[in-house]
Structure formats: C-alpha cells, structure tokens
Amino acid sequence: MSSDSGFRCGRCGAPLEVSPETIVSICSYCGYPNWIREDLKSDIYIVENVVEEEAVKAARRYVGISSIDRPLTLFIPFYIVEAKADADYEALVRVTVQKCVRDSRGRTRCMSESVRVSVGGVLRGFHRRYPIAARKGVRGKTVEILSKYISSSSLRSIKLSEANLDKSKSRSILMIDLSRDDVRDLALDKHLDALRKKVEDEITREAKVKASIHGTPVSANILRRRITPRNIDVIISTPVLIPLYIFADEEGKYKVVLSGWDLKPLILEKPVSFIYRAAWFSAGVLVSGFAGGVVGFTSFYEFNPVLSLIAMVLGGVGSWYSVKKALRPVRVVVEV
Numbered sequence: 195m196s197s198d199s200g201f202r203c204g205r206c207g208a209p210l211e212v213s214p215e216t217i218v219s220i221c222s223y224c225g226y227p228n229w230i231r232e233d234l235k236s237d238i239y240i241v242e243n244v245v246e247e248e249a250v251k252a253a254r255r256y257v258g259i260s261s262i263d264r265p266l267t268l269f270i271p272f273y274i275v276e277a278k279a280d281a282d283y284e285a286l287v288r289v290t291v292q293k294c295v296r297d298s299r300g301r302t303r304c305m306s307e308s309v310r311v312s313v314g315g316v317l318r319g320f321h322r323r324y325p326i327a328a329r330k331g332v333r334g335k336t337v338e339i340l341s342k343y344i345s346s347s348s349l350r351s352i353k354l355s356e357a358n359l360d361k362s363k364s365r366s367i368l369m370i371d372l373s374r375d376d377v378r379d380l381a382l383d384k385h386l387d388a389l390r391k392k393v394e395d396e397i398t399r400e401a402k403v404k405a406s407i408h409g410t411p412v413s414a415n416i417l418r419r420r421i422t423p424r425n426i427d428v429i430i431s432t433p434v435l436i437p438l439y440i441f442a443d444e445e446g447k448y449k450v451v452l453s454g455w456d457l458k459p460l461i462l463e464k465p466v467s468f469i470y471r472a473a474w475f476s477a478g479v480l481v482s483g484f485a486g487g488v489v490g491f492t493s494f495y496e497f498n499p500v501l502s503l504i505a506m507v508l509g510g511v512g513s514w515y516s517v518k519k520a521l522r523p524v525r526v527v528v529e530v
C-alpha cells in the first residue's frame with residue numbers, strides 16, 4: 195500500500211491510497227469515491243454518524259471515566275446481503291424413545307428402544323440477512339459484533355455523493371476491496387450452511403414427532419440425509435459505509451467501541467469500579483458466611499485480601515467465583 199501508486203483523485207487531484215485489490219479508494223482530502231475498477235462501478239451509500247461530541251459523552255457515561263479523549267472514527271464499507279432459499283429433503287433417523295409401564299404390583303418400569311423413522315418434505319423461504327465487510331483486512335471480533343448488530347438494526351443511509359462530507363470524515367473511510375461477486379460467494383456459503391443446519395433441526399424435530407407413538411423421544415441421530423437447496427436468491431446491496439467510534443487509552447485501561455449511528459456499545463472494557471468490586475466481594479463473603487458462619491458483618495464492606503482468602507477457603511466454589519470476579523482488573527462487556 196502506498197500513496198505513490200500514481201492514482202490521483204478524479205476531483206481534486208490528491209494522491210490516492212491504492213492496493214492491488216482496491217476497487218474503490220475514497221479520497222482522503224475531498225471524500226470523492228474513485229473507482230479503480232470502473233467495470234464494477236455503482237452507487238455508494240453512507241450511514242451518517244452521530245456527532246463526535248455525543249459519542250464522547252456516551253463513552254464517558256458507559257465506562258465512567260471522565261478523561262476519555264477523542265475517538266478514532268471509521269467508516270467500514272459493508273455489503274448487506276439478503277439471501278433466500280428453499281430446500282427439499284429426505285432423511286432416515288434413529289430415534290431413541292423411552293417407554294414406561296406400570297406392572298400389576300404398581301411398580302413403574304422403563305425401557306429404552308431405538309426406532310428408525312423416515313422423514314421428508316420441503317422447507318420454504320429460508321431467509322437471512324448477512325452484512326459482509328467489503329474489506330479483506332478487516333476481520334475479527336469488532337467487525338463480527340458490528341455485523342451482528344447491523345443485521346438487527348434498521349439503518350438509514352444516503353448516497354455518498356449527497357452526504358455532507360468534511361475532510362476529517364473522508365479521511366476515516368476505508369477503501370473497498372471486495373467485489374460484489376466475492377461477496378456473493380461468501381454469502382452463499384454462509385446461507386447454505388445455515389440452511390443445512392435449519393433443515394437438520396427440522397428433520398430431527400419431525401422424526402421425534404413421528405417416533406413419539408412408540409414412547410417419549412429422548413434423542414435422535416440422523417443416519418442418512420439428502421438436502422437439496424432450490425430457488426436460491428441472493429440480493430446484494432450497493433456498498434454502504436458504516437460508522438464506528440473506537441475509544442482506547444494508551445495504558446489499556448479502557449476500550450469502548452460504539453456504533454456510529456446510534457451509539458450502541460458494541461465493546462466495553464473498563465476497570466472494575468470499587469462499588470462493583472464491593473458488591474461481588476460481599477456476595478463472596480455472604481456465601482462463605484452461610485457456609486462457615488465465621489466472617490462477621492463488619493467485614494462485608496472491607497476489601498481485604500486476607501479475608502478474601504478466608505472467604506475462598508470457606509465458601510467453596512460460589513465464593514471463589516465471586517471473589518475472583520471482584521479481583522478481576524477489567525470487565526469486558528459485549529452487548530448486541
């Protein structure tokens with residue numbers, strides 16, 4: 195990757211960052227989308243971000259640290275893929291059932307039995323939405339969580355050409371280096387996997403219902419299956435730039451990742467507060483108190499390693515867990 199690639203912005207002439215895979219490079223000076231692969235050209239949309247000051251306020255609130263500084267703002271290009279498919283299937287399933295009978299003396303006797311059941315049918319309209327990052331380099335936890343959140347949110351986007359882009363924003367836009375064809379293959383793989391799992395669940399469910407005339411189904415094993423996908427339909431959006439705010443300090447005390455359009459906390463890592471420690475510690479002491487009846491009331495709110503050791507020894511697993519929680523330096527919260 196180099197800015198000396200010879201490519202220049204079609205609008206302002208600034209040098210562009212281009213790698214061999216780049217499809218679109220967004221000018222970091224004026225925000226103009228330069229299509230390196232003209233043959234793949236389409237509209238680009240952007241989900242507008244909440245202003246930075248609001249993001250800073252939210253981040254401070256979430257981790258309770260008032261010194262949180264300016265975030266790194268990113269716009270990650272995504273394709274939103276809507277995939278649909280039917281499947282027809284047939285399968286042979288071994289179901290274990292349990293049958294209980296009451297004998298003449300009133301005693302209940304239970305027996306297990308294996309039965310083989312054939313099932314078959316059609317599953318229609320299996321639909322999923324897959325947000326797929328249009329970048330080869332960006333994988334990992336953050337993007338995974340972001341994708342999950344995107345698929346459950348309703349996003350409002352506008353055309354990039356109609357967005358009010360200032361210089362700082364255009365510098366945050368990552369270039370696009372996956373084509374719609376690449377994305378189609380990725381989405382198709384995911385969808386066929388999901389379809390297969392869904393059909394297998396359906397097969398197991400049906401087999402248990404069928405086997406229930408022999409007794410109460412306990413477990414089911416698919417012995418043979420044929421699953422044939424049909425009517426596969428994949429619709430891929432034009433690229434959408436999704437905003438993200440990332441806050442992190444140098445000492446690693448905290449990390450906050452917020453969705454850029456509604457400030458949803460996607461990742462929160464923060465030092466455990468005193469109150470939080472105290473709560474877990476008292477839980478630990480309480481458990482050990484019940485177990486041993488030794489630790490007195492006055493020690494509940496004191497944070498003392500010797501006491502925590504006593505609590506650990508006395509209270510067993512329950513208090514050990516609580517105390518371990520209380521001593522943990524960093525709490526990681528991931529919500530979607």
Ligand SMILES: [Zn+2]
Binds near residue numbers: 205207222224225
């Ligand atoms: Zn430019």
